[in-house]
Amino acid sequence: MKQITYIKGDATVPQAKGTKLIVHICNNIGGWGKGFVVAISKRWPEPEKAYREWHRNRAKNDFELGSIQVIQVSNDKYVGNIVAQQGIKTGSKGVPIRYEAVKTCLEKISIEAKKLNASIHMPRIGCGLAGGKWTEIEPLVEQTLLEKDLDVYVYDFD
Template sequence: MSGIVYVRGDATAPQGKGVKIIAHVCNDLGGWGKGFVLALSRRWPEPEAAYRRWHRERARNDFALGAAQFVQVGPYVWVANLVGQRGMRTGRSTGAPVRYEAIDAALGLLAAKAEELGASVHMPRIGCGLAGGKWSLVEPLITERLTARGIPVAVYDFGA
C-alpha cells in the first residue's frame, strides 16, 4: 500500500478540506508553455510569473535542479514549482529530460513545506508527462518523501 490516493479529476481543482499544495515538475530552462503548466496558468497567473522571475534572477537565488518554489494562489491553496527536469524534449532529443534525483530532492523540500502548513499534497503523475519519466520510479519517491511522513497525497488522472 503506497498511501497515495488516486483520483480521477483535475489536479488544479484539488479535493478535500484544509490547506492544499498542488505540486508539479518544471524544467531548468525557464520554459513554461506545455503540459500541466497550461492548466495552472489558466487558473492562476502567479505560479508562472513567480517561476519566470525565479529563473530570470537565478544568479541571486536557489533556482536549480532539485529546488522548489512555493506560490500561494488562494487562502488555502499553494502551488509548488519543483525543478525536476533537465532541459526540454526537442525533435532531436535522445533520452528523457526527467531527473529522478532532482525530483527526490524537491519532494524533500515539499514535505517540509507541507508539514509547516499542515497541508495535503495534490499532483498529476509528476515527471511522467513531457519530462518522460516512469511512474514506477516516481511513485516510490513520493511514498518515501511524503506519505511515509504522514502527509496525505492525492494523484490526479485527468479525464472521465
C-alpha cells in the same frame, strides 16, 4: 504508512478539506507553456510569474535542479513549482526527467507541507513531457511524502 489516493479529475481543483499544496514539475531552462503548467496558468497567474522571475534572476538565487518554490494562490491553496526536469527534449542523456532532483524536491516539499499543515495534490508528475515512468516516481512519493505522514492525492485527468 499512508497510501496515495488516486482520483479521476483535475489536480488544479483539489478534492480535500483544509490547506492544499498542488505540486508539479518545472524544467531548469525557464520554459513554461506546455503540459500541466497550462492548466495552472489558466487558473492562477502567480505561479508562472514567480517561476519566470525566479529563472530570470537565477544568478542571484537557488534556481537549479532540486529547487522548489511555493506560491500562495488563495486562502487555502498553494502551488509548488519543483525543478526536476533537465531541459525540454530527450537527448543523449535520455528523457528530461531527473529522478534524483524529483526526490530532493519532494523532500523539500514535505517540509513546506508540514509547515502549512497541507495535503499534497499532483498529476502523475514527471510522466508527461518530462518522459518519466510512474513506476520510478511512485516510490519517490512514498519515501518522501507518505513516510512523513502526509496525505497525497494523485490525479488522472479524464
